[in-house]
Amino acid sequence: MAISLSFSQVFLLFLCLFQTPGTHSVLMMNIKNSCEDTIWPAYVSKPHSSELPKNSTGFTLRPGESKIVSAPANWDGTLWGRTHCSGNTTAHKFTCGTGDCGSSALECPSGTAAPAATTLAEFTPKGAAGEYAYSVSLAKGFNLPMTVVPRGNSHQSISDCKATGCVADLNKECPKDVQVVRGNDVIGCNSACEAFKETHDHYCGRSSTYSDHFKGLCPGTQAYENDKTNTFFSCASADYYDVNFCASSFPSSSPRFVTHSTASSPEVYGPGEELWDNSGKSTPLLIKIIASISGTIVGGPFLMWLVHIIWSRYQRADHSRPFFCHLKLIFECRSNWICNCCTNNSNPQENSSAMHHVPSKFPNQREQIMKKVRR
Structure with a gap:
């Protein structure tokens, strides 16, 4: 029986075979587009972090394509997917409907702040050499489903490491007052902090009915800036990470906290209204x-x-x-x-x-x- 492997899979297998499991000098990420449309992933390094190689901070992925990104040791940064992009990348007239980094180019400059209405994946070095804390955040909002799955050699998910992310399409569950609309379509969903911070900054850095709504649909994500509940994970034995946009489900062999809840969504109120949801989570003691x-x-x-x-x-x-x-x-x-x-x-x-x-x-x-x- 013939076995077909893509170039990126062959490259990852080659790297994994010639290194000791769990010990790495670089952070390897396999970025995959499982969406029906083209996306434009973007990477941004945090201040004082080592820089990514050239041509790695922004690129194009057509449906079904994947790309390996190797970040230097102790890289600390954020990645996301851009959608509805258009323009000339060489003439600095490149813009996107969601996830635009403001550079007017395909690549995003270091130090760029993560844009609003965007699903974020974050990687942070964690003490031991080669170990990273990883998370998927909705603190800025949502534009694409995204999962992060730690992998061992031979592309196997690791039984003692958890996958995280959000496989639900929150654009379909987005309250009207925080929607990002293009034509008749909802293409993104702002967090309450991003949508109302000019007039209601109490939504920032704390739980609200909006964040509870998204947390209920995607329990393993960071729903607001200081959310510490089932949000950050680490895996000492990971050889690389699969970052999958528009994944319909998590790998069955990978343990996780995060599943798409089919429970009815709690009622969401507008800014300035009472923020007690139907589940009673906000009922005072x-x-x-x-x-x-x-x-x-x-x-x-x-x-x-x-x-x-x-x-x-x-x-x-x-x-x-x-x-x-x-x-x-x-x-x-x-x-x-x-x-x-x-x-x-x-x-x-x-x-x-x-x-x-x-x-x-x-x-x-x-x-x-x-x-x-x-x-």
């Missing part, structure tokens, strides 16, 4: 305590009163009958076998029908039997 105390105050005495009534009637009743028979003194008897049992424990059917044989001309005797049955 004081209200929960008050509700708990109120339930105890109202429910506790009622339950004690009910037990007292049942027990006091049982003490005055005939103890030869089963205890449950005395419940009919409080609750209406709706079951014949309980009623029969309560009239006479030894022969319920005989006593149950006794009143039918009493002539109507003896009303007092009939009334006495009826009282016995009711007891």
Whole structure:
């Protein structure tokens, strides 16, 4: 059987075969476009980080294509995908609908701030040589689904390392007041911080209904700037990382926190409105305590009163009958076998029908039997 490998796969396999697993002098990333349209990935190094090689900070990927990017040791930076781009790359007239880095060129200069309404992948050196912390962030917003999967040699996912990212299309779930629209299409989704920071800066660096909405759909992503919940991962044994745009799912063999939730989305409010969602995540602790105390105050005495009534009637009743028979003194008897049992424990059917044989001309005797049955 013939085996077909792309050039990038052959190159990665060659590098992995001639290095010790988990020890690297460079950070290798295999960037893949699984989208239906062309995208333009962009890389930006953070201040004081080593620089990427030339022609690596911006390039074109057509549907199904992939490209290997080798970042120098201890590289610290961010990457994202640009969409709806047009213009002449050589004449510095290149612009994009989302993810534009403002350079008017295919490549993005070092130190460029990550643009709004863009899904970001971040890599940061973590102590040990060759180990990186990686994450997918929605703190600036969303434009493309993106996953990051650590890989070992032979292209296998690593069982003790987690994949992260977002496979949901949040453009379809984006609240209207933070949408990025081109024509009739939503091509991006701003974070609340980016959309309202001029007038409502309290959305920045903290949880809100908007960030909770996106976190519910993509649990393993960073939903806002200071979000530390299931957002940063590391893998000491990774040989390289698959960064896949528009992946429809995560590799089945790779453990992960992140799955696309199909639960109904919480209601999203506009700026300045109350930010309590339907899930109750934002309910203040004081209200929960008050509700708990109120339930105890109202429910506790009622339950004690009910037990007292049942027990006091049982003490005055005939103890030869089963205890449950005395419940009919409080609750209406709706079951014949309980009623029969309560009239006479030894022969319920005989006593149950006794009143039918009493002539109507003896009303007092009939009334006495009826009282016995009711007891």
